[in-house]
Amino acid sequence: DTGVSQDPRHKITKRGQNVTFRCDPISEHNRLYWYRQTLGQGPEFLTYFQNEAQLEKSRLLSDRFSAERPKGSFSTLEIQRTEQGDSAMYLCASSLGGRAYEQYFGPGTRLTVT
């Protein structure tokens, strides 16, 4: 257990539905990252926050995706109008700003879109 938690661990949804995932980072970590991992591949960066500010977004993050980190604590990742191609593991990680590369990952949320 790294101290980063994610909820839910598994989500099955029908195409077209909206889903929201939550990540609770290690409490003193000011940076929070979201990654997506498809089967047999390494994680791919989606976006990251420093405190409540979203500083970078990958082009993988289409208009259907939105991430927030109100108050600089937990973060949510919402996917609207889900598509089968969104099926993946969504990983959250956190770090201290001064050691941004030393990231602690949560267990992930596995999304299956049917």
Add this chain to the structure above:
Amino acid sequence: SQQGEEDPQALSIQEGENATMNCSYKTSINNLQWYRQNSGRGLVHLILIRSNEREKHSGRLRVTLDTSKKSSSLLITASRAADTASYFCATGGNTGKLIFGQGTTLQVKP
């Protein structure tokens, strides 16, 4: 986008043997890290090597870095069944955004 390739994609060895996996990357880096992922779970940080380092050890792990060839290797000595997992290299810049390789799946047979 993936940073590069990992080699081999899959590796099967007997307990007690050494396992070596390689990673190549494309851009200049500040550091390179190795992570382990057990089936269907999150990633666990194993070791970080900075761009000005050539070799680093941690327990049964040895990592080398050759910046001229843009490559790194991870050696696990005296492997155990519990080492069965996928191993990923990741490169990071100043923002902390990590770019991962495609991973090597290691199976250690008891």
